[in-house]
Amino acid sequence: MIKAVFFDIDDTLYDTSGFAKLARKAALNVMIDAGLPLSPDDAYTLLRKIIKEKGSNYDRHLNVLTKEVFGEEKPLLVALGMITYHNVKFALLRLFPETMSTLIHLKARGYHLGVISNGITIKQYEKLVRLGLHHFFDSVITSQEAGVEKPDVAIFELAMETMNCKAENSVMIGNNFNDDILGAINAGMSAVFLTPELKESERVIIKEKSLELDIISDIGQIKDIM
Numbered sequence: 384m385i386k387a388v389f390f391d392i393d394d395t396l397y398d399t400s401g402f403a404k405l406a407r408k409a410a411l412n413v414m415i416d417a418g419l420p421l422s423p424d425d426a427y428t429l430l431r432k433i434i435k436e437k438g439s440n441y442d443r444h445l446n447v448l449t450k451e452v453f454g455e456e457k458p459l460l461v462a463l464g465m466i467t468y469h470n471v472k473f474a475l476l477r478l479f480p481e482t483m484s485t486l487i488h489l490k491a492r493g494y495h496l497g498v499i500s501n502g503i504t505i506k507q508y509e510k511l512v513r514l515g516l517h518h519f520f521d522s523v524i525t526s527q528e529a530g531v532e533k534p535d536v537a538i539f540e541l542a543m544e545t546m547n548c549k550a551e552n553s554v555m556i557g558n559n560f561n562d563d564i565l566g567a568i569n570a571g572m573s574a575v576f577l578t579p580e581l582k583e584s585e586r587v588i589i590k591e592k593s594l595e596l597d598i599i600s601d602i603g604q605i606k607d608i609m
């Protein structure tokens with residue numbers, strides 16, 4: 384019987400949101416230096432609006448931004464912004480302090496480890512490789528590969544099939560209540576919710592549905608429960 388632990392990547396294994404924000408602001412500052420006629424705050428507000436409209440996996444946010452400001456794309460500004468964004472992001476790419484020791488702990492206990500992530504396959508692998516984590520995982524399933532996104536149960540089922548494990552022996556660990564936690568529970572798996580603070584709306588759903596899940600605020604706490 385295979386016991387499997389599946390992880391979300393972004394904001395579960397590492398602090399995606401914090402780094403992305405710093406990298407975006409750095410990119411905009413370089414673009415402003417090179418002639419983008421906005422204040423840093425206005426530029427960031429506009430970029431966030433575009434990211435919200437296009438989705439975070441769209442790869443031409445800065446092209447759209449220059450088009451909105453100038454009425455046409457400005458390739459040089461886009462190139463400056465993209466280079467800065469990627470360089471700052473990779474310079475700051477770090478695991479949460481307890482991620483590595485937690486994965487080592489689970490491996491030593493005989494768990495098979497997998498990833499279930501909404502995103503583009505190559506981009507998600509790139510993160511795992513850059514973070515030095517790819518060798519921990521027996522299976523990496525992305526929404527691009529599955530054809531559906533979390534919380535669709537089909538992506539969890541595909542991951543378990545790939546790992547050759549059953550739902551009753553599988554755990555999902557993630558930071559998104561709807562996508563990771565409700566999705567996994569609907570697929571029959573156990574769930575560990577990684578969150579700095581439980582929202583009232585989440586507390587209500589847990590109570591109403593009598594959901595059984597573990598709630599942790601630091602990935603290292605997995606070592607205490609598994």
Ligand SMILES: [Mg+2]
Pocket residue numbers: 391392393394395557558559
């Ligand atoms: Mg996440």
